[in-house]
Amino acid sequence: MIDTACALSIAGLMKSYDGTAAIDSIDLEVRAGELLTLLGPSGSGKTTLLMSIAGFAQPDAGRIQLDGRDITRLPPHRRNIGVVFQQYALFPHLSIADNVAYPLKVRRVPKAQRDAAVKAALRLVQLESEALRRPEQLSGGQQQRVALARALVFKPPVLLMDEPLGALDRKLRAEMQLEIRGIQKSLGITTVYVTHDQEEALAISDRIAIVHRGRIEQIDTPEKIYSRPASSFVADFIGDSNLFAGTLETAADGTTRFHSVAGITFPVRLGPQVDHAAAPMALVRPESVRVSPVATHDCPHRGSVKQVVYMGSTLHLQIATESGSVVLAKANPRFFDDIPGSHQDIWFGWRVDDPVLVRASGPSTAASSAASSVTSSAASPASSPASSPASSATSPIRSSP
Numbered sequence: 001m002i003d004t005a006c007a008l009s010i011a012g013l014m015k016s017y018d019g020t021a022a023i024d025s026i027d028l029e030v031r032a033g034e035l036l037t038l039l040g041p042s043g044s045g046k047t048t049l050l051m052s053i054a055g056f057a058q059p060d061a062g063r064i065q066l067d068g069r070d071i072t073r074l075p076p077h078r079r080n081i082g083v084v085f086q087q088y089a090l091f092p093h094l095s096i097a098d099n100v101a102y103p104l105k106v107r108r109v110p111k112a113q114r115d116a117a118v119k120a121a122l123r124l125v126q127l128e129s130e131a132l133r134r135p136e137q138l139s140g141g142q143q144q145r146v147a148l149a150r151a152l153v154f155k156p157p158v159l160l161m162d163e164p165l166g167a168l169d170r171k172l173r174a175e176m177q178l179e180i181r182g183i184q185k186s187l188g189i190t191t192v193y194v195t196h197d198q199e200e201a202l203a204i205s206d207r208i209a210i211v212h213r214g215r216i217e218q219i220d221t222p223e224k225i226y227s228r229p230a231s232s233f234v235a236d237f238i239g240d241s242n243l244f245a246g247t248l249e250t251a252a253d254g255t256t257r258f259h260s261v262a263g264i265t266f267p268v269r270l271g272p273q274v275d276h277a278a279a280p281m282a283l284v285r286p287e288s289v290r291v292s293p294v295a296t297h298d299c300p301h302r303g304s305v306k307q308v309v310y311m312g313s314t315l316h317l318q319i320a321t322e323s324g325s326v327v328l329a330k331a332n333p334r335f336f337d338d339i340p341g342s343h344q345d346i347w348f349g350w351r352v353d354d355p356v357l358v359r360a361s362g363p364s365t366a367a368s369s370a371a372s373s374v375t376s377s378a379a380s381p382a383s384s385p386a387s388s389p390a391s392s393a394t395s396p397i398r399s400s401p
């Protein structure tokens with residue numbers, strides 16, 4: 001349906017409102033045919049960036065190019081970009097077919113051609129049978145599919161979507177994510193998608209750009225963003241995290257240990273990507289945390305169960321460490337003969353390849369993490385496995401593999 005997918009290139013983009021930067025020098029290359037998601041907290045500048053691309057917001061500085069053509073100063077209708085907003089913004093008095101036909105009417109496309117294009121667009125979103133109904137007669141998900149058909153009917157080279165599923169319930173959102181991704185792939189249309197739902201971003205994107213205070217903090221594949229976050233902000237924003245502030249110490253034999261201010265010391269592997277001078281933090285994902293009723297090689301740290309939340313497919317354990325910080329573990333409940341109870345002693349740890357060293361983004365993000373929120377330098381060092389109490393061997397918890 002789309003004739004040619006276009007690459008979108010943004011350089012040095014700036015936009016301020018009342019002296020405050022909503023976009024603070026953004027450079028971004030969106031590849032032809034990819035679905036790139038802008039993900040970030042409320043107020044980080046996602047909508048402002050999208051509206052600048054669409055032409056509804058005028059940047060103060062910078063350049064936007066569509067396949068090499070400068071569109072920075074073009075009015076929205078001359079950019080020919082398809083846009084879908086969170087609120088479907090359908091015309092209530094028009095039929096579904098007339099809503100979808102609207103962009104073609106504005107472009108003075110002849111009726112026969114228009115009818116064929118509307119039919120094809122409605123077929124694409126599986127709403128051909130609803131053509132003569134009015135928006136109010138459709139469900140929220142159906143209305144958003146109409147909005148998508150309307151955005152695609154004039155074969156735009158680029159599609160922009162701003163929280164298109166924000167108004168839908170969780171189950172419908174999951175269905176629509178797959179549907180949107182399927183349509184986007186089948187058309188091969190270059191798409192910039194805005195959400196603040198991290199699972200949605202991970203599920204549908206070719207690449208994710210993490211937006212923070214008007215800047216792009218990291219742009220990468222979903223897998224890399226999750227497993228190799230560049231900063232503590234990204235690590236904390238995507239998924240749950242145990243983030244430890246601390247210092248690195250490399251021994252004469254070349255092995256490196258991380259001394260966390262939370263009192264836990266553990267070996268780490270140094271990657272080439274980390275600037276070790278820039279206050280490192282160590283990230284351990286909760287699913288990497290292993291627990292055991294007794295001290296083991298992988299579980300050398302002693303703690304006590306602070307809270308247990310059974311989530312069906314996972315068990316979330318908050319473990320209070322000996323120094324008073326909290327480590328979150330997510331485990332498969334099937335690895336436990338009995339679900340551990342509060343205040344029960346537990347041993348925990350992770351493998352040497354699990355911690356990821358990340359750049360510290362600043363105190364605001366560090367404070368939001370459980371593990372890093374306790375910064376007492378007087379915290380006691382981790383217990384050695386040899387101090388394991390014999391009685392805990394009878395605990396109902398099995399070591400997680």
Ligand SMILES: Nc1ncnc2c1ncn2[C@@H]1O[C@H](COP(=O)(O)OP(=O)(O)OP(=O)(O)O)[C@@H](O)[C@H]1O
Nearest residue numbers: 017021022040041042043044045046047048049196
């Ligand atoms: N029209 C406007 N007038 C004044 N300030 C604005 C305007 N639009 C956005 N801003 C400000 O610019 C910043 C970025 O807003 P933006 O709407 O781009 O954020 P967002 O990332 O889309 O947030 P959300 O996830 O809540 O939609 C915010 O501080 C916001 O208050």
Ligand SMILES: [Mg+2]
Nearest residue numbers: 046047048162
């Ligand atoms: Mg927004």
